[in-house]
Amino acid sequence: MSREPAERGSAGTGTGTGTARRAAGRPAPARLGAADVLRVGAAGLRSRPARVVLSALGIAIGIATMVAVIGISSSSREQLMRQLDTLGTNLLTVSPGQTLFGEEAQLPEQALGMVRRIGPVHTASATGKIDATVRRTNHISEAVTGGIEVQASSAELLTTLEGRVRAGTWLNAATERLPAVVLGAKAAERLGVTRTGVQVWMGGRWFTVIGILGPMPLAPEIERSALVGFPAGEKYLGFDGHPTTVYERSAEEAVEDVRSVLPRTVNPENPDEVTVSRPSDALAARAAAAGAFTNLLLGLGAVALLVGGVGVANTMVISVLERRREIGLRRSLGATRGQVRVQFLTESLLLSALGGGVGAGLGALAAAGYALSRGWPPVVPLWAFGGAIGATLVIGTVAGIYPAMRAARLSPTTALATT
Template sequence: MSGLVPARLSGPDVLRVGLAGLRARPARVVLSALGIAIGIATMVAVIGISSSSKEDLLRRLDRLGTNLLTAEPGGTLFGEEARLPRGSAAMVARIGPVTAVGAVGTVDATVRRTDRIPAEITHGIGVAAASHDLLGTLGTTVRQGAWLNAATARYPGVVLGAEAARRLGTDRPGGRVWIGGRWFTVLGVLDTAELAPEIDRSALVGWESAERYLGFDGHPTTLYERSTDASVEDVRAVLARTVNPEHPEEVEVSRPSDALAAKAAAAGAFTGLLLGLGAVALLVGGVGVANTMVISVLERRREIGLRRSLGATRGQVRIQFLAESLLLSTLGGAAGTVLGAAVTAGFALYRGWPPVVPLWALGGALAATLAIGTAAGLYPAMRAARLSPTAALATV
């Protein structure tokens, strides 16, 4: 006569047994799953918000272009302040691939809302002479009013950067501001210049007007240049020698879009820190699940003994409690994933970013949930399997 062979637990059977164990203690299950949910939600939200921010930066880069270069005076060999030549903008415009050139020159003057305000109160606003082509080179638009042209650039007119207008409390054309001891009419207000934040804090006057009324010496302090995308590096290599052929070492060339790219890269380091905090929260949630499962084993000793006496093997008892732990973790992981995605979408829409939750983040959340569930349930499952039927049934 052959020995008896214990019945095998199929997948659906394991699922039903695991769910039955969870339904018996709903309050404890919800509280334990909450710890897992908080950890998973934190990790998904951190990755999602970081990805949304990076996507917004990349879209801004695509919109603004990466083909803008700037040239500014650096230091001389003797530590003196260098200056760009007067005709440097025209020389740069003769470079073949260059499509647009704009220039600004710092003016030694202050701008104030009225002549009654003391001269030392400048609100951090600088005055600069601007060439006619500056606006088109930067790709910035006029929010209200008009930009400088060949006619208005000769007279006391000023165009305010977005931040300068806010600080002066002048957001409409037609008003007047006090610059260098005389009144200048506000011709327009610019939108934000994302690749040239210094323009936002400036009051821009015409080149001729700055020379006539404010004692400007005509030397540009910053040149802005755009070229075709394919030739940016070639232009960058010759820009300093073109701007100042005699002393190219006194010219500093940079690409403003590099700052946005660096900001996108720096977001990754901050994301790693926050992910570490999310991992700690997930670990705490895993400890809570393990504690719940250990208590469950202690409370259900008679149930375990009864199942063993009816023929359940140690492996089947082990699988039962391991399934409960995995289901408990999966419940918390699913809730945390939904919560994290919702937080990401809400925050991204609030900031005006495109909501992005990478698929690998969702896959990572699922993998982390299964790993925590397995680790948290392994010891309680093994402890339950080691109980002998007689000792378990004798438990009062």
């Protein structure tokens, strides 16, 4: 009898210890492996395929825009660099500047010969503008020029510019003295001339078209010109003999040295009235301008990506509200808050990754298709795909943090009581 109360007392005083023992003996919650996390996260997406597709579409549009813009810009830049490699960067042009009083200066008639005497110069040629118009027939008004210039040209021009004749022949020792003309590519297009042997009206008389040139990226002014020989220009069109542009090519390593001596060589008395430029710099400037435009388009793609991220966050918040009973059941069966949080964060990451993967593929296809249609080499840098993956992971994480935390905070009893 005396032992029973003692035992009860002993049991009463040992309640805390017994509880601690029971707590210590309670099984720890099971850990979810990486495969389990992915399977649980994917299950939530498979249950709502239409909503998943619409949410991933926003991410896909943003990523596709960014990858396509980067790919098109890279393809354009690669095409320009290949053009520079093909055409060379050793072409310099000499043209008249302005006099001290702001008037247009003139190059000396001997300018071409003086340039040829510079040691590192390989080849040089010149053109001179003529105050005349070229028209398809003499019935067309003189005011309708079509933006075509008439120029006298030395016979070495095609060699210096490394151009080619698309149809017919170039000027030679005989034709440069005759009323014969060679048309640049755009000049022929604007005149509607597609073959040689036809005649055009220049300076009050007919000239026979003996050649049509191909494109000249380093000398677009030649593409818009009708070219005659220096002797023919003086004889038939009143050319004064002063060149307006001198083209020269020199050794690559000597370009800057030649550039520095050209003004004093061409016009020793007034070197300040001479302008020297390098046409290849214009192509490099175009590549830089394309890069600036790319940044603007990337900004627009980033905005689209941000909107897509908001859509993912909205989808995940609605998913948490709709699946409260599921969350409560998982919690009552032993799932911890951390596991619920990881589940919804994984869903958000998978949703973003789905949109990002589809968007990257579509963007690469769009960039390649556009480049091939323009005759450019298709180039999509690998870092663009890396950036797309990184962006989707960031968007998925940011968009999923709040919904995941909200799901983890739900009480099992409250969630199960929700109808």
